[in-house]
Amino acid sequence: MPRGQMMFVLHAHLPYVHHPEYPFFLEEHWLFETITETYIPLLRMFRNLEQDKVPVKLTMSITPPLMEMLTNPDLQNKYEKHLEKLIELARKEVVRTVNEHPRKHKMAQYYLQNLEDTLYIFREVYKKNILNGFKEYMARGYLDIITCNATHGYLPFMEQYPQAIRAQLEQAIKTYERHIGVKPRGIWLAECAYFPGLDKYLAEYGLEYFFVDSHAFWYADERPRYGVYRPIVTPNNVFAFARDPESSEQVWSAQIGYPGDSRYREFYRDIGFDREYEYIRPYIDPSGVRMNTGIKYHKITSKDTPLDKKDYYDIDEAKATAYEHAKDFLRKKEAQIDYLLNLFEGLEPVIVAPFDAELFGHWWYEGPFFLEYFMREAAKSQKLRVVRACDLVDWIEKVQILTPAASSWGANGYNEVWLNGTNDWIYPHLHEMVERMTEVAKEHANETDPLKIRVLNQMVRELLLAQSSDWAFIMTTRTSVEYAVNRTKTHIKRFLNLYDMLKSGNIDIGELQRLEYVDDIFPDADYKMYLKI
Amino acid sequence: MTIIKHYTTIYVEFMFLQHFTTMSPRSNILHERSNYDRSLGGESGMSIVKQLEEWLSQKRTIQELKAKAKELGLAVKKQMTKSEVRKLIERYIERTKAVQPEEAEQSRPSSSTSSTGQIQTTPQPLKEDISIPDTYNKDKLVAMPVNPFWIHIYWDLSHANREFLKSQEVKKVVLRVYDVTFIEFDGTNAHRTFEVAIDILSTKNYYINVPMPGAHYLAELGYYDSNGNYKYLMRSNLCRVPVNSPSQSTRERWLDLRKRRRIVMPSEGMLTPIVERISGSVQGLEHLFRISSAGSISVIRLSGKGM
Numbered sequence: 160m161p162r163g164q165m166m167f168v169l170h171a172h173l174p175y176v177h178h179p180e181y182p183f184f185l186e187e188h189w190l191f192e193t194i195t196e197t198y199i200p201l202l203r204m205f206r207n208l209e210q211d212k213v214p215v216k217l218t219m220s221i222t223p224p225l226m227e228m229l230t231n232p233d234l235q236n237k238y239e240k241h242l243e244k245l246i247e248l249a250r251k252e253v254v255r256t257v258n259e260h261p262r263k264h265k266m267a268q269y270y271l272q273n274l275e276d277t278l279y280i281f282r283e284v285y286k287k288n289i290l291n292g293f294k295e296y297m298a299r300g301y302l303d304i305i306t307c308n309a310t311h312g313y314l315p316f317m318e319q320y321p322q323a324i325r326a327q328l329e330q331a332i333k334t335y336e337r338h339i340g341v342k343p344r345g346i347w348l349a350e351c352a353y354f355p356g357l358d359k360y361l362a363e364y365g366l367e368y369f370f371v372d373s374h375a376f377w378y379a380d381e382r383p384r385y386g387v388y389r390p391i392v393t394p395n396n397v398f399a400f401a402r403d404p405e406s407s408e409q410v411w412s413a414q415i416g417y418p419g420d421s422r423y424r425e426f427y428r429d430i431g432f433d434r435e436y437e438y439i440r441p442y443i444d445p446s447g448v449r450m451n452t453g454i455k456y457h458k459i460t461s462k463d464t465p466l467d468k469k470d471y472y473d474i475d476e477a478k479a480t481a482y483e484h485a486k487d488f489l490r491k492k493e494a495q496i497d498y499l500l501n502l503f504e505g506l507e508p509v510i511v512a513p514f515d516a517e518l519f520g521h522w523w524y525e526g527p528f529f530l531e532y533f534m535r536e537a538a539k540s541q542k543l544r545v546v547r548a549c550d551l552v553d554w555i556e557k558v559q560i561l562t563p564a565a566s567s568w569g570a571n572g573y574n575e576v577w578l579n580g581t582n583d584w585i586y587p588h589l590h591e592m593v594e595r596m597t598e599v600a601k602e603h604a605n606e607t608d609p610l611k612i613r614v615l616n617q618m619v620r621e622l623l624l625a626q627s628s629d630w631a632f633i634m635t636t637r638t639s640v641e642y643a644v645n646r647t648k649t650h651i652k653r654f655l656n657l658y659d660m661l662k663s664g665n666i667d668i669g670e671l672q673r674l675e676y677v678d679d680i681f682p683d684a685d686y687k688m689y690l691k692i
Numbered sequence: 693m694t695i696i697k698h699y700t701t702i703y704v705e706f707m708f709l710q711h712f713t714t715m716s717p718r719s720n721i722l723h724e725r726s727n728y729d730r731s732l733g734g735e736s737g738m739s740i741v742k743q744l745e746e747w748l749s750q751k752r753t754i755q756e757l758k759a760k761a762k763e764l765g766l767a768v769k770k771q772m773t774k775s776e777v778r779k780l781i782e783r784y785i786e787r788t789k790a791v792q793p794e795e796a797e798q799s800r801p802s803s804s805t806s807s808t809g810q811i812q813t814t815p816q817p818l819k820e821d822i823s824i825p826d827t828y829n830k831d832k833l834v835a836m837p838v839n840p841f842w843i844h845i846y847w848d849l850s851h852a853n854r855e856f857l858k859s860q861e862v863k864k865v866v867l868r869v870y871d872v873t874f875i876e877f878d879g880t881n882a883h884r885t886f887e888v889a890i891d892i893l894s895t896k897n898y899y900i901n902v903p904m905p906g907a908h909y910l911a912e913l914g915y916y917d918s919n920g921n922y923k924y925l926m927r928s929n930l931c932r933v934p935v936n937s938p939s940q941s942t943r944e945r946w947l948d949l950r951k952r953r954r955i956v957m958p959s960e961g962m963l964t965p966i967v968e969r970i971s972g973s974v975q976g977l978e979h980l981f982r983i984s985s986a987g988s989i990s991v992i993r994l995s996g997k998g999m
Contacts, residue, residue, distance in 0.1 A: 315837070316836060319834075319929045354932070354934075355932075373966075374936075374968075377938055377962075377966055377968070378934075378935045378936060378937060378938055378939065379939060380939055380941065381939050381941040381943060381944055381945065381959060382938055382939055382941065382944070382959050382961050382962050383962055384944060384959070384960070384961075384962060384963055385962075385963055385964065386962050386963065386964030386966060387964075388964060392947055465783060465786065499964070502963050502964065503963065555949060556948070556949050556950050557946060557947070557948050557949065557950075558946065558947050558949065559944060559945065559946055559947075560945040560946065560947050560954070561945075564934060564935050565837070565932070565933075565934035565935070566934060571839060572839075572969075573837075573838065573839035573840065573934050574836075574837060574838050574839060574934075575838050575839055575842075578836060578838050578844055579838075583844060583846065583897060586834070586836065586846065587828075587832075587834075587846055587848060587896075588824060590832075590834060591828050591830075645822060648822040648823075648824050649820065649822050651822075651824045652820070652821065652822045652823070652824055655824070655825075
């Protein structure tokens with residue numbers, strides 16, 4: 160019996176944020192919060208499903224900056240401390256809520272238990288390196304881990320600099336190999352940003368498949384016979400998968416999306432803001448500014464309920480809701496598959512549902528439960544089979560040849576999120592940096608002076624970090640802008656200083672050492688990547 | 693051809709019309725703190741509330757109200773009336789007051805690489821100079837695709853050319869855009885040529901509205917000399933704007949991976965009917981061109997929750 164193939168793709172990414180010179184840095188908490196709320200819950204999901212012998216199949220991109228952060232000892236120790244503090248707070252909450260609403264007390268106990276488990280998993284099971292967890296599930300065939308551009312650089316804006324594209328790809332592959340032990344087969348293109356011709360570079364690096372947004376197929380150079388419901392192959396023999404708009408809509412949409420359900424946890428009520436100052440002071444930003452702790456007692460209640468009128472949250476009610484939604488989602492997928500199977504005269508449709516991993520758990524607290532329940536229900540389905548991207552690439556026998564259209568998955572589907580009045584000022588600098596990097600790489604193509612090589616390689620790190628699409632994105636969203644602007648300027652300035660050192664021959668070893676310490680991504684960065692023009 | 697100066701925010705407005713489904717939620721991690729600050733008063737909560745009340749007490753147009761509401765991250769709908777938007781903001785004020793932490797006065801967070809980033813117990817890392825150059829004193833003209841109808845052009849100039857363009861010899865500085873789709877451009881054979889006068893002293897870039905999705909454009913920076921002759925100074929890279937409609941091609945190519953064979957056949961089109969997204973509104977087009985000073989992008993946040 161032909162079935163529909165269902166592929167969940169989770170894109171796990173955070174920009175590289177590591178400030179070893181500070182014991183506490185607010186933006187490092189982006190990582191800490193997602194470890195607690197997304198990455199470890201996903202590992203737990205794998206463990207639960209494996210125990211119950213449910214055949215889970217998932218595709219995940221874990222980006223090079225995220226791999227570097229998850230394996231960085233300083234960040235690991237900072238996270239451990241952060242978690243210990245949080246457990247201390249959770250303990251106090253258990254005592255304190257005895258005299259408060261019973262549902263608050265129930266949740267306080269839940270959080271304490273949950274955080275203690277999290278610490279156990281982090282420290283005892285994975286010895287602080289949770290990437291090893293994902294590797295294990297990959298080795299056991301549940302998970303396809305793919306890579307992503309080295310620093311999530313936006314490749315369409317590097318089209319005139321092949322060496323910059325190659326460096327983003329080559330560094331991505333090297334980083335994956337260093338952490339995972341094998342070469343990646345697939346790649347998640349940052350922001351799904353594609354332009355015709357990019358496939359040539361992917362093929363050069365042995366990448367077998369990538370992902371694009373729906374309109375990349377709809378507007379391809381020839382019409383895709385099966386729309387977005389079958390992979391295609393590009394003229395350079397790289398497979399591409401396109402996003403199913405229906406699946407995204409069902410999960411995301413403002414009207415019908417699951418995460419907005421009244422019984423789910425309210426993101427914007429957190430005891431970091433609700434508790435009195437003296438009590439919460441030790442658990443927030445040391446400068447005294449309140450911040451999220453992750454301990455939240457309220458549910459969405461309804462979209463129109465003001466924040467201070469929200470009702471209390473109940474984890475069991477929320478889990479039951481997630482189960483309901485998982486079954487509903489499965490029914491919708493089966494109906495879609497019936498329709499497509501009929502339309503395709505029996506050829507198996509492929510439904511690709513990509514999401515940012517951080518949606519699951521961090522924003523949608525119950526997301527990992529939803530995913531787990533979906534996998535459990537899907538295992539019983541007669542109509543649907545969950546698959547990984549690599550499975551399809553191995554199985555497919557006949558495939559249409561197309562050149563996908565230039566596109567991204569950002570607002571409006573093209574480049575304007577990363578190029579508009581708020582962030583266009585960065586590109587003259589990014590382009591200039593690529594040109595200078597190329598110039599010095601050529602001048603020092605046969606360099607043997609270890610000091611100069613260090614300068615050249617640190618220039619690569621500054622350039623790659625400046626290219627992170629996250630900074631341009633944050634400028635567009637106009638929140639946390641100061642950090643993004645400062646990060647961009649900092650990397651530009653450091654790069655230019657290094658360039659001047661190299662040109663003048665006056666190398667300030669102390670400064671070089673400092674930069675190697677504060678921008679400590681990619682120990683294997685190699686300036687010779689920029690010779691590949 | 694419409695030209696919009698470099699500080700345009702038209703793209704910001706475009707984004708409201710777009711589909712929400714593909715925005716990446718990760719982004720929300722990156723700015724959740726600020727959203728929180730907004731929704732609960734955060735850093736300087738009470739004074740913001742006071743300012744807001746004062747602001748609201750004056751006569752405001754619906755556009756101003758909507759822009760403010762968007763800035764606050766409230767769910768403004770296009771069809772909302774003035775009093776509805778006003779109510780939305782009033783509700784926000786009430787809510788902010790209600791959940792406001794007791795302490796109104798707080799110091800800055802340890803965010804960003806600026807001088808506020810340290811805690812008191814450790815020695816402060818050096819404050820780094822992060823001033824970056826305004827120009828690299830190089831002649832350069834770069835065209836970048838924004839979307840099917842817009843390209844972004846930026847330039848930089850060598851000292852000599854910057855001076856030259858200010859000289860008597862130069863009557864008018866212009867930016868030209870050539871449609872050179874599928875041709876070897878020799879300077880005279882473009883399908884279409886567009887031109888716009890630019891103020892070279894005050895601008896470094898432009899957004900240009902171009903007519904043909906999928907076309908290849910080439911930009912040129914030039915000038916008219918005292919005799920009225922056009923001369924070009926520098927040319928850009930080739931800029932291919934994206935397509936925005938299905939292919940007209942009537943063939944299909946297939947690859948049979950078992951037999952290692954390529955097959956070409958006539959196309960019968962796509963089997964799956966699709967519904968493409970379009971922009972539109974009940975209010976005419978003027979809202980597209982309203983310059984929004986608000987941080988209105990926050991409404992596209994996809995936090996999932998409460999949308």
